[in-house]
Amino acid sequence: QKEVEQNSGPLSVPEGAIASLNCTYSDRGSQSFFWYRQYSGKSPELIMSIYSNGDKEDGRFTAQLNKASQYVSLLIRDSQPSDSATYLCAVIRVGDDKIIFGKGTRLHILP
C-alpha cells in the first residue's frame, strides 16, 4: 500500500465552482499534513498546513483532516483559472525528517 495516495486526475471543474481534492495516507503515526500547489515547471508552493482534526480555512481554501479515517482534503471555493495546477498532498510522521508526497492531482479549471 502506497503511503500517500491521490487521484492523479485530471480533475476538471468549471470556473466559480468548488474543487475538491482528496488524499489518503497509510501511516497512523502521521502528524502533519500539507497541501502544495505546483505550476508546470515551477517549484511546489505551500498553500495549507493542518495538524488537528477538523477544518482549517484560509481565504478560498479549506483543508479538512480526519485522522480516524486517514484522509485529508482540500476544497477550493470560487475556482479560478489560475488555480489550474498540480496539487501535492504531503505528510510528515512524528520524529521523522522526511516529508512523504503523494503523486499529485492535476486540477484544470474550465473558463
Next chain:
Amino acid sequence: DTEVTQTPKHLVMGMTNKKSLKCEQHMGHRAMYWYKQKAKKPPELMFVYSYEKLSINESVPSRFSPECPNSSLLNLHLHALQPEDSALYLCASSQDPGYPETQYFGPGTRLLVL
C-alpha cells in the same frame, strides 16, 4: 521572509563535466533538503541535512555529492552525470529537523545532461 534561493536556474552539462548547484536560506532553518523531480512525478528526496550534518541519504549514486558549508548554505556537487539525471533539482528548508514542520522550497535548478 520564507525565501529559499537556488542558483543557477538552468544548467546544461556534459557527462564528463563537474558542476555545483547552490541553495541558500536566511530563515534560521536548521534542516535542509535536496530533492529531484522528474516531469509529472512528485519530488523525490535525495538528502537531508540536520544541523549541518548529513542525516539522510536516500541511496543516491555517488555522482551526486552534497555539502553543507554552514547553516545557511547547501551545495550539490555533480560529476559524471547520466542523461537520466536530467530533472528539476529542488532545495527546501524547515525550521527544526525531526519535528512536524513545514518545508519551504526554492525555485529549483533545471538540469539537462547531454
